[in-house]
Amino acid sequence: MELTLKNQLKRFEDACRSQGLRLTPQRLEIFKKLAQATDHPTAEKLYHRLMERMPTLSLDTVYRTLGTFAEMGLISKIETIESQAHFEVLDVQHHHLICEQCKKIIDFEWKQVDDATLPDEIQSLGRFERKTVVVYGTCQECLE
């Protein structure tokens, strides 16, 4: 069900090209690292992971680049309780569990909600589409 890294990279390159964005090594590495990540890293986490291969990379470039990607609709910023923003490459529609103890973010799918239509009253309030569910609680590890 998941997209392969290869497909994601292709999609990434196409998106850059179609939006007239330059394909720089930094952008490529940042995208690749985020696509491979299974957790939902913050800009800072991602930056540290990238440092190994790209010692000259700067944190501001990571921030700037993630911002660009988010605007392009290639990745999304995840809302959390903390102040730090978390990021993920857009994949299949999914929702998030957030552990209030360790702040871990876990993806899950919930077709029932994906397919549900929003209450009618909303029609008059504007045009609303993308819906995500956030469920708060405590993860298995923290329970032990």
Added chain:
Amino acid sequence: MELTLKNQLKRFEDACRSQGLRLTPQRLEIFKKLAQATDHPTAEKLYHRLMERMPTLSLDTVYRTLGTFAEMGLISKIETIESQAHFEVLDVQHHHLICEQCKKIIDFEWKQVDDATLPDEIQSLGRFERKTVVVYGTCQECLE
């Protein structure tokens, strides 16, 4: 369906008492102002509104107090796209529409989701309970 201000204040005072928190004028005013607010103000917004009646109030007290209330479970911090946190007094279970243009937050009820049980796979991941839906889009005003 909404709780009256009076009831909310009662609940507030009880909560303070039962948790051994002192009932200071600042706390009372902050809670009252937030309970009356129909938008979902940030700490800063709330602070400015309170300044009229309590010119000596400080912004850090507002932050500190909102933090305390949230820990007590009296109010909740709303996740948004922006960096600034928004707050609301806990009322009936509801969800949020967020306008991506003007960042407005609109409450709505969606019983269908409230009553839905989470997918089974989640059982093994931990204990997760409170679920909220966030729907992104554009509000009526911004569409015009």
Added chain:
DNA sequence: ATAACTGCAAACTATTTGCGTTGTC
């Protein structure tokens, strides 16, 4: 060639904290 992108340093915004004073219980 040239406009976009990067890295650096400095700025900024939201929020938190230490400390001496004040006010509630």
Added chain:
DNA sequence: GACAACGCAAATAGTTTGCAGTTAT
């Protein structure tokens, strides 16, 4: 009267921005 909570000022964390040099197209 004791101790929690306040107001002040200063610190911090996360993120953004201006600028000069570099690089992809």
